[in-house]
Amino acid sequence: MKESKKCFGQYAVLLPETPTKSEVFASEELVRFFEQATNEVLVVIKENSKEFFAFSGKYFSIGNTALFKQSGEILTLENMNVDGIRVFTKDGNALMNGFSESGKIYAVYEFLKTQFGFTVYAPDEIYIQQSNSFALKDMDITSIPDFVGRDVHNYTPIYDPLYSLRIRSNGVRTVFPEEYGEGSVWSKTYWCHSTFLLLPPDRYAENHPEWYTDNKLQLCIATALEDTEEGRLMYSTFMENFKAVILAEPKAKYFIVGQEDVGYTCDREKSKRMNAQYGGEKQASSGTLMVFINKVAREIKAWLKETAPERADSVKIVIFAYQKTQQPPVTWNEEKGKYECVPEVVPEDNIVVRFAPLASVYSKNFLDEEYNQASRTSILGWSDIGAKLSVWNYDVGFGSYEYPLYNWQVISENYKIFKKYGVEDVLVQGPCDSPATPFLAMRDYVHSNLLWNVNASVEGLVKDFIEHYYKQASKYIYQYYEYVNAYYKTVEVTEGFLAYAGIWESADVSIRKYYKKDFLENCLKIFAKAKAEAQSIEEEEIRNLVLSRVKREELAPRYMMLDLYRRDFDKKECDCMIKDFVKDAEELGLKAYREGLPRTSIEKRAEIWSQDLKFGTPIEYL
Numbered sequence: 001m002k003e004s005k006k007c008f009g010q011y012a013v014l015l016p017e018t019p020t021k022s023e024v025f026a027s028e029e030l031v032r033f034f035e036q037a038t039n040e041v042l043v044v045i046k047e048n049s050k051e052f053f054a055f056s057g058k059y060f061s062i063g064n065t066a067l068f069k070q071s072g073e074i075l076t077l078e079n080m081n082v083d084g085i086r087v088f089t090k091d092g093n094a095l096m097n098g099f100s101e102s103g104k105i106y107a108v109y110e111f112l113k114t115q116f117g118f119t120v121y122a123p124d125e126i127y128i129q130q131s132n133s134f135a136l137k138d139m140d141i142t143s144i145p146d147f148v149g150r151d152v153h154n155y156t157p158i159y160d161p162l163y164s165l166r167i168r169s170n171g172v173r174t175v176f177p178e179e180y181g182e183g184s185v186w187s188k189t190y191w192c193h194s195t196f197l198l199l200p201p202d203r204y205a206e207n208h209p210e211w212y213t214d215n216k217l218q219l220c221i222a223t224a225l226e227d228t229e230e231g232r233l234m235y236s237t238f239m240e241n242f243k244a245v246i247l248a249e250p251k252a253k254y255f256i257v258g259q260e261d262v263g264y265t266c267d268r269e270k271s272k273r274m275n276a277q278y279g280g281e282k283q284a285s286s287g288t289l290m291v292f293i294n295k296v297a298r299e300i301k302a303w304l305k306e307t308a309p310e311r312a313d314s315v316k317i318v319i320f321a322y323q324k325t326q327q328p329p330v331t332w333n334e335e336k337g338k339y340e341c342v343p344e345v346v347p348e349d350n351i352v353v354r355f356a357p358l359a360s361v362y363s364k365n366f367l368d369e370e371y372n373q374a375s376r377t378s379i380l381g382w383s384d385i386g387a388k389l390s391v392w393n394y395d396v397g398f399g400s401y402e403y404p405l406y407n408w409q410v411i412s413e414n415y416k417i418f419k420k421y422g423v424e425d426v427l428v429q430g431p432c433d434s435p436a437t438p439f440l441a442m443r444d445y446v447h448s449n450l451l452w453n454v455n456a457s458v459e460g461l462v463k464d465f466i467e468h469y470y471k472q473a474s475k476y477i478y479q480y481y482e483y484v485n486a487y488y489k490t491v492e493v494t495e496g497f498l499a500y501a502g503i504w505e506s507a508d509v510s511i512r513k514y515y516k517k518d519f520l521e522n523c524l525k526i527f528a529k530a531k532a533e534a535q536s537i538e539e540e541e542i543r544n545l546v547l548s549r550v551k552r553e554e555l556a557p558r559y560m561m562l563d564l565y566r567r568d569f570d571k572k573e574c575d576c577m578i579k580d581f582v583k584d585a586e587e588l589g590l591k592a593y594r595e596g597l598p599r600t601s602i603e604k605r606a607e608i609w610s611q612d613l614k615f616g617t618p619i620e621y622l
Contacts, residue, residue: 121445
């Protein structure tokens with residue numbers, strides 16, 4: 001491209017007189033990508049500056065400038081749902097703004113998308129249409145995200161905050177600089193399993209064993225509800241610690257009281273009695289938890305009104321409907337056709353219920369009556385009793401990363417279900433420890449788009465991504481994508497295959513019965529063609545980039561072949577296959593074969609494969 005030149009004639013970027021850090025960053029992003037598109041460098045002007053009074057052209061206005069205020073537009077929380085954006089043209093100017101600081105940046109990206117087709121496919125694959133001339137398009141865009149919390153909880157968005165910002169993901173583990181906007185709505189510490197952070201057993205268990213279950217694996221919530229000296233002390237200690245947590249994170253809005261990550265609940269008589277009283281037809285332990293959390297939520301809100309009134313309406317107390325508390329505390333009313341609960345369980349208005357569809361069949365939608373009764377009851381039951389909902393969703397087989405998860409056909413359905421039932425926050429978790437699992441970059445792209453707009457076409461997004469990301473090899477990568485999905489559909493019918501995300505469930509179905517050798521051989525043949533196309537690319541840098549992307553996807557069938565059929569090969573040949581796979585996995589970023597590093601590293605899996613070849617020992621998942 002020819003040398004860039006400064007553009008101080010027709011257009012300049014306009015910022016408020018005292019811009020926020022996010023407005024400044026938004027202007028930098030606009031200048032950067034405008035230059036890539038037009039080869040011209042925009043000048044940035046602040047209102048009421050010397051340059052402002054000297055300039056006679058038109059503006060690209062960012063944020064709360066006087067020009068924006070003169071337009072009569074008013075952005076509120078109610079009409080923008082926190083991160084909603086407005087982009088419009090008026091009198092030859094383009095105005096970009098959002099209610100939130102993040103929204104101001106998103107507005108710039110929306111302008112670039114409309115004007116130049118700006119699209120972020122991956123950190124190293126950003127498309128923008130280049131042109132030798134510029135003519136401002138007419139725009140009148142209001143874009144509001146379907147979910148306030150949009151956490152694409154995969155490796156790259158977690159560890160690359162700029163990429164995460166550009167795909168409009170605001171995940172809790174991503175460390176966003178201040179200029180990137182508000183970031184996550186969640187507490188950075190209290191967003192997952194947190195009860196032992198609030199009442200640590202090593203601090204309290206010895207003197208207060210009644211606060212914990214007999215095996216010390218969970219809190220005994222029933223104790224905190226008892227009108228006894230020990231119960232009152234447990235509750236007051238919990239509240240003292242919880243209030244300190246909320247004060248320590250003045251910008252956070254969601255704080256979870258999440259049980260520990262074990263499938264266990266208290267089996268003492270008092271817990272059973274309260275579960276029977278509050279837990280609905282299944283005597284769910286979530287009923288006792290809800291009575292406790294309602295009490296906590298009422299006190300927190302009253303306390304915030306006194307100590308931090310500006311936060312009284314924004315702070316949400318979250319429970320984790322997870323494992324033993326996934327079942328809502330409800331009873332089905334056949335006559336009314338809905339779930340009901342006892343009054344003590346109805347959630348206070350500052351409570352959010354985050355449910356995790358554990359043990360669900362991920363090849364079916366979460367309301368499927370035959371296969372997903374637990375997740376169906378969670379969604380309908382919690383919704384019927386008035387709960388504000390958050391979802392902790394899953395998007396990989398955690399016990400077998402390299403076996404592709406068969407869920408593309410229901411992703412859109414599930415997002416539409418979430419929106420229909422009032423879900424306001426979604427975390428979709430894939431592998432957090434490895435950036436090279438099957439189609440992971442494409443899953444980032446698809447999920448980030450659907451989290452903003454549930455009506456986006458998954459098939460359209462997939463085709464768009466594959467075309468731009470795999471370039472000359474895209475024909476064969478799309479063929480592979482279709483072949484795998486068609487194969488799963490066939491095995492689902494002929495062999496009863498069901499797709500799971502859980503560690504043990506997904507490992508249990510990673511067997512020869514479902515993954516025939518000829519299927520894997522056909523996959524590898526498709527990849528051979530894709531690599532040949534990539535090799536034909538003339539420009540070396542692009543050729544190597546596309547080739548690495550193709551090889552990264554090829555790791556999956558190579559892994560499955562070694563995992564299931566290594567004994568079908570000559571031992572010397574297989575030893576070479578294992579060695580080559582480990583080398584390529586390291587170069588391409590595949591660190592683990594399932595959740596649980598470092599004990600689940602690819603190197604350890606390779607050791608097991610090699611030992612099996614040498615000694616004929618049975619292979620087991622670590």
